[in-house]
Amino acid sequence: MATTEQEVNELIKREYEHGFVTEIETDTFEPGLNEDVIARLSAIKKEPEFMLEWRLKAYRRWLEMKEPNWAHVGYPKIDYNSISYYSAPKRKEDMPQSLDDIDPELLRTYEKLGIPLHERAQLAGVAVDAVFDSVSVATTFKEPLAKAGVIFCSISEAVRDYPELVQKYLGSVVPHTDNYFAGLNAAVFSDGTFVYVPKGVRCPMELSTYFRINAANTGQFERTLIIADEGSYVSYLEGCTAPMRDENQLHAAVVELVALDDAQIKYSTVQNWYPGDENGKGGIFNFVTKRAACIGKNSKVSWTQVETGSAVTWKYPSCILRGENSVGEFYSVALTHNYQQADTGTKMIHLGKNTSSTIISKGISAGKSSNTYRGLVKFGPRAEGARNFTQCDSLLIGDRCGAHTFPYIESLNKSAIVEHEATTSKVSDEQMFLCRQRGIDPEQAVSMIVNGFCKEVFKELPMEFAVEAGKLLEVSLEGSVG
């Protein structure tokens, strides 16, 4: 009485929902990477001189670096000269002055993705920066945010309009020397989001960036910088999708968060890049460096991520807990299906006194996928009274997938306390039988069981996105029963 193989196959063939391509005229660099390309990129963006120098320095260093191979993932060698490093929709002027200047095709694209940019349809209470390939095409609610003193704009604008803030903080958390992909990003980053929340301001709405890769053979190298000044609070969410293509595409982003005294940043990600087809063809290589510096005392950063997309994910949102009593949190759901590979986790670096961190990681593997948690909890010599709690749970669906856990703990302070729990479980035949015996469809049963497994993480997401994340899991799990 098992669900027949045929039914399962039909379900698997259901298409990735956001896999369409927008037909639009673009300005695209020919593939290849050299100093001229970087200079052209910087010129197109009308960047100040310091920025070009910054990029070239990073590029020269990157040439000497080696691609990391320690992650539990395998992928074909990337030819960095076959990628185009800039692609943007053609437009008359440098920056669209209002939404009316934006190509209607672009507006339709975002509407189709559920992110209406037009004022009358904008998502209530959520300001959006829409990044399309290499450029930000629109940022909503800029004015009401400016009234509150919050700067919310594309990083390209920030480089021009707020050079002193950019110069002070860009690369301060993730230096270009940090790792191979961060080095590459520093050299060629094209757009991304910049947020500054001034002293004592509670950002009046959710901020979000929606990243869309559209053009073929291009890489997306976005850079996000969020600074929360003393006593401020901001909640930020990013979403990402891409068309279905047979070739792999590279997404190498860098996100830097800076929290000063008593500041709080909540950063949530719903990552749904194209994961490739059921045979593992195509999909995005998602090699991302995300790090937060809790510089100030009593500062707090929470990373919440729901990772369902990408062919290969390599990502460790981390916190450097420098300020006394600062708090770092990492809540993660990573789901892999078919031939997806994910090597993800976090680093909590405790440097200050009484710093504390919490890690809750939920890995779900289905199909022939591989899902790895990799985490580092480190206590420096001055981290008196610091503590960490880590919980890593893995859930397997079927018997052809894999789950791995690599928790590293380094302590240079005897007073530090670390607790670690880990479990691995399966969606059992008994659970499935119970659900089906109560009249529940097998697909619905799996998604209900998986949602239950992820509950602790979902409750950390902003409300409107928690529902979204649950639905996303449902779609991503289609065809996993059999």
Place this chain on the structure above:
Amino acid sequence: MLSIKNLHASVEGKEILKGINLEINAGEVHAIMGPNGSGKSTLAQVLAGNDAFDVTSGEVTLNGDNLLEKETEARARDGVFLAFQYPVEIPGVSNLQFMRTAVNSMRHHRGESEMNAAEFMKLAREVSKQVDLDPAFLKRGVNEGFSGGEKKRNEIMQALLLQPKLAILDETDSGLDIDALKVVADGVNALRSKDRGILMITHYQRLLDHIVPDYVHVLAEGRIVKSGGRELALELEDRGYGWLGIKDEATDADSALSNSAH
């Protein structure tokens, strides 16, 4: 209503059911008794459609429909309910959400509108009282950290919510103290209806003091070896299974104990 003809079933190549014949009409309560390993639970699982068991021959119909060719969930929607002997836990999924999903799956199947969370909450609270479960249990994970008795009451609660045509109760009495047994029995008696058939699987006759069956069958080595009325269960309690030519050490020991107590 339920008609089982010459049913054979095996698990991992070993034949467990060796030709079961049984007719249950709407309104009737049947009890199946028998020693451990006689195939009682297998019968329950096969009727509900657990694919760990292979039906090798025979037929089963529910109101004329061939039950065996249907998926588990389709049988459930046709009105087959199984109260599990060992209800499994589903961590993180609230009992309330689980039960509402089940009820709405059935309603959807019948072309009825789904119940919203508030409507369902009201219904669930009422039914939970019927089985003496604190409504706080509705918010807990399905069977998560429930005691044996709580799990059994939770199963009966689901039967009361889903209102099946055929309720199969697999050792619903096992592991219960006398008070819990009474609560469960009250729940089962509340299920009794002229439109519903009940098949109770039990090892002990004590459940039948509280839920009086219309028919009692003795299952041994995969076949029904004796059928009778209520009095058959009492006879089994007194005499054990030996007089039917059935070997069962556990029950022999039990009846020896109860004999010596007389």
